Amino acid sequence: MPDGTPAGLDLATLRADLADVTGERPEDIADDDDLRDLGLDSIRLMSLVETWRARGVKVELTDLVEIAPVPTLRSWAAHLAP
Structure with a gap:
């Protein structure tokens, strides 16, 4: 963002990033x-967190694990939205 404030992660970005680490097609x-049924494991999750941190998103691995009993794009987007 122009003012230096990092953007959050919307559904489309989350979907694309998840597809990248799991080998699934975004659609x-x-x-x-x-997301565990799509092959998301702790190693892939750590990779996503590092990718998002590199983009300036403040995210902790434990936050993503604790958001919901079942990890979904919807639950993550609500937490990581701009």
Whole structure:
């Protein structure tokens, strides 16, 4: 962002990033899919967190794990939205 404030992560960005680490096609990932069923494991999750931190998003691995009993794009987007 122009003022130096990092943007949050919207659904489209989350979906694209998740597809990148899992090898899924973005259009095959629904907002309410259990991300663990798509191959998201702790190593891939750590990779996502590092990618987002590099973009200036303040995110902690533990936050993503604790957001909801079932990790979904929808639950993450609500937490990581701009």
